[in-house]
Each structure stands twice: as structure tokens, then as C-alpha cells.
Amino acid sequence: MYLAENLKFLREQRGKTQQELAKLFGVEQKTLSSWECGSRTPAIGMIVEMAKYYEVSLDDLVLTDMKPPIPVYALNIAYLRKKYGMTQQELVEIVGLKHKSSISLIEAGKYEPSIEKLEKLADFFGVTMDQIVKQDLSQEVSE
Structure with missing residues (x-):
């Protein structure tokens, strides 16, 4: 229920x-x-x-679970931040957001970042926009 x-x-x-x-x-x-x-x-x-x-x-x-699922980009941002050992505050500064809570809301899927912010994140982490928005990066294969 x-x-x-x-x-x-x-x-x-x-x-x-x-x-x-x-x-x-x-x-x-x-x-x-x-x-x-x-x-x-x-x-x-x-x-x-x-x-x-x-x-x-x-x-x-x-x-019925009426809450929409957390978007893939939100999961990927949290994954990449943790993978690179970054704090939410560090990511806020890189992306140019005003508050640490903004990253928290983005990672929870409660706030949708602008395309420009997503582009900054993709560029910073060395992934494409398609990867950050469409692929589950936590499932990537280590070489």
C-alpha cells in the first residue's frame, strides 16, 4: 500500500x-x-x-506509487560526486549554484537543473549529456 x-x-x-x-x-x-x-x-x-x-x-x-521516479540524471550526479570523493558544497561551487541544498534537491530528484547546469556537470565529470541524462553510470564497467 x-x-x-x-x-x-x-x-x-x-x-x-x-x-x-x-x-x-x-x-x-x-x-x-x-x-x-x-x-x-x-x-x-x-x-x-x-x-x-x-x-x-x-x-x-x-x-499506486504516485511519486515520479528519481530521474537518471539525479542518480548520476550523486554517483559521480561520490565516485570522485566530492562534497555537495564543492559541486555547488563548480556548478555555480547558490546553496548546498540545491545539490541535495537535485540528487533527490526534487529540483530539475537547467540544461546549462547539466552541461557544466557533464563537462566537469567528463561524460556526455546523453550519458548523464540517459545512462545509469553506476553500472559502468571498470577497465
Whole structure:
């Protein structure tokens, strides 16, 4: 079941806080938090209400992983950074980002870098754009 993960994902997609949704659904914030972490499950009536609010089917809300997969480029950036023993801060400076958290968000697949930033990364690590975007570089064969 994917209910807990989907509730958190959908709330974040809407840009809402737990407090805002708790108020909307007439529950305490800690109750909503327990639903999102999976330690408690809402009653079926509440699940129906939330499905209506998010405009998704009950099947999707409960049975489908609604989070998109982490893009290949995100996995590759994390892999290459670690392979070369770099910190996120070092990569931030090379790419020209403002905050260390930017690399963290990119590696988690939560922030999409510009083409220019991807080009800088590909060039720095000596890989092509096709490789960084399409291939799982962690599976490369050592020679």
C-alpha cells in the first residue's frame, strides 16, 4: 500500500502544510502526520474525502506509487560526486549554484537543473549529456 507516501506527496505537490490540511479535514496536525508516516491509517470515510480533495481515485491513492521516479540524471550526479570523493558544497561551487541544498534537491530528484547546469556537470565529470541524462553510470564497467 502506498497511502502514507501518497498523502505526503500530494500535500507537498499542492504546496500545503500539514497544519493547513489538518484544519481542512478537521483533524489535529499530529494525526495527519501519523497518516503520512504510516503509523496510523485514516478511516475509510477520510480516505474518500482526501481522494476527492486531491482529485484522484481511491485505487490510485491507496494502491499506486504516485511519486515520479528519481530521474537518471539525479542518480548520476550523486554517483559521480561520490565516485570522485566530492562534497555537495564543492559541486555547488563548480556548478555555480547558490546553496548546498540545491545539490541535495537535485540528487533527490526534487529540483530539475537547467540544461546549462547539466552541461557544466557533464563537462566537469567528463561524460556526455546523453550519458548523464540517459545512462545509469553506476553500472559502468571498470577497465
